């Protein structure tokens with residue numbers, strides 16, 4: 689369904705973030721992207737929906753060559769790819785329901801969305817999704833009145849209301865406690881199975897990747913150094929991906945320290961309505 693071929697990314701600073709990436713994601717498969725800090729995981733995820741421009745290579749979603757698109761065609765193609773962020777990227781002063789409906793922005797147009805005049809079928813779908821993610825009791829709550837886990841559930845519902853084929857997920861559990869992290873990963877897994885969605889998840893927590901992904905791709909210095917099943921992740925392979933470490937001791941407390949957000953307040957990574965709201969309040973929280 690999604691095929692990356694020979695994808696490279698060199699930033700204007702000269703940093704070579706990705707080299708010759710070859711990757712094919714079938715429908716319904718959950719792929720965990722692991723690797724040390726700076727390996728290129730976020731860059732790879734953002735190249736897929738062109739938030740970051742690949743320097744060369746091909747990225748195809750079904751029959752569409754994404755790297756050739758611009759303007760309206762690119763916006764249309766992006767509807768098929770929904771993003772879920774580490775810091776949720778919600779508009780705090782809007783309600784849970786309004787945040788979810790903002791996921792329809794690419795379909796209904798900016799002004800209709802800004803004026804909150806969504807078609808009835810979108811509202812019905814948003815209700816259904818909020819019930820599915822366990823938030824039907826909190827529709828009218830402001831986003832800033834929610835816990836981290838609840839905020840991520842809103843982020844998931846907002847992604848799904850977009851009716852995507854593919855989920856691009858950037859460190860979904862990095863700000864959450866271990867139990868909530870597992871609940872969120874389980875929910876993502878169930879929803880992907882229900883909708884036959886492909887997902888690619890940038891995740892630092894190897895234990896979660898092992899438990900919830902169908903496939904693990906290991907990146908190191910911008911190159912794929914492992915592509916296989918979660919149960920193939922031996923100490924030797926972890927060393928190939930991350931470098932030398934005592935992995936057997938590490939297994940007793942596998943949770944890495946949360947890494948800091950790069951997405952929360954960057955207007956380029958927000959939906960236009962979020963960015964507008966952020967500009968009007970001077971904040972994204």
Ligand SMILES: Nc1ncnc2c1ncn2[C@@H]1O[C@H](COP(=O)(O)OP(=O)(O)OP(=O)(O)O)[C@@H](O)[C@H]1O
Nearest residue numbers: 699701703704705724725726727728729730731732
């Ligand atoms: N906007 C940018 N401008 C210049 N270089 C960048 C930019 N973003 C990332 N890089 C560089 O590209 C490389 C890959 O970074 P990237 O953020 O994709 O890695 P990552 O695996 O997601 O890291 P982390 O796990 O710490 O989030 C790094 O060398 C980084 O310094």
